[in-house]
Ligand SMILES: C=CC1=C(C)c2cc3[nH]c(cc4nc(cc5[nH]c(cc1n2)c(C)c5CCC(=O)O)C(CCC(=O)O)=C4C)c(C)c3C=C
């Protein structure tokens with residue numbers, strides 16, 4: 001007998017804004033070899049010796065600015081997505097787990113196994129492939145399934161960065177913000193170190209090696225975060241009818257001194273008013289749910305940077321969260337998978 005289930009996955013948040021909880025979360029996150037990819041002794045020294053003594057206090061204060069009575073915005077939004085998929089597929093078990101912190105992957109896998117699930121649809125809630133997001137969560141789930149001796153057939157939702165339905169949902173959710181007058185729409189994606197782009201290129205000969213690599217068709221693009229972000233931007237502006245010159249893209253949230261993907265969002269926000277951009281809209285398509293990086297870094301800190309530099313009107317366009325068009329996309333993908341099982 002076929003017993004299907006869906007596992008939704010996102011990055012995770014601390015259990016509370018307390019400094020010890022934030023420290024525990026950051027420790028698990030930053031000791032992940034796909035996030036800080038230095039050799040283990042270096043990673044341990046940097047994380048335990050240089051980051052954990054200082055960052056938790058700063059991050060705890062940042063989390064306190066966006067925390068809701070129900071908890072972390074990322075977790076609350078992910079729970080709403082889980083409920084919507086559950087309601088749309090009453091015959092299917094739907095679990096939610098986070099790569100770091102709770103609800104945890106081992107607990108979700110244990111529940112799925114105990115329920116006798118035979119077929120599992122793994123849904124990383126990331127539109128783009130990066131070793132520090134999509135890849136690490138998939139590896140962790142695969143490891144845990146093996147560790148628990150769970151004999152289940154799995155299928156994984158691929159990065160959906162230019163899926164027409166995803167782009168339509170993004171455009172529809174942004175529409176009200178684009179109907180007001182504005183000078184520029186900035187696509188701000190979470191950044192990654194440039195080194196990660198080279199590592200994720202199986203040929204090691206295309207990404208950041210060939211001029212204009214991300215615009216030159218290549219098999220490496222299946223795992224090229226930068227190419228996939230540019231494609232989301234291209235597909236969005238095409239569908240929304242946004243002309244050349246009225247949009248730009250950048251990368252936010254960098255950590256450490258290594259070069260990360262450029263241009264940097266914080267630099268853009270300082271420079272744009274000087275280039276005549278006074279009314280700015282910022283969209284963050286790398287995140288399907290609003291989180292610390294959108295609500296604090298962009299909507300609070302980013303806005304302040306832009307206004308102090310002479311900008312006049314700044315709006316962060318909310319992430320997809322529980323927008324009906326997005327929940328439809330999630331349910332459609334689950335429906336297609338169920339159809340493929342004949343369930
Ligand atoms: C969208 C996908 C993400 C990628 C790719 C990613 C890479 C990446 N992140 C860090 C370091 C930090 N990120 C932090 C928060 C955070 N990151 C993502 C998503 C991606 N990160 C999300 C959704 C969030 C928000 C979590 C929340 O609870 O709201 C943080 C923690 C906060 C802080 O202290 O600033 C860190 C640290 C690295 C180093 C990296 C790639 C190498």
Ligand SMILES: [Fe+2]
Nearest residue numbers: 011190253293
């Ligand atoms: Fe991050």
Ligand SMILES: [Fe+2]
Nearest residue numbers: 207213214224
């Ligand atoms: Fe590339």
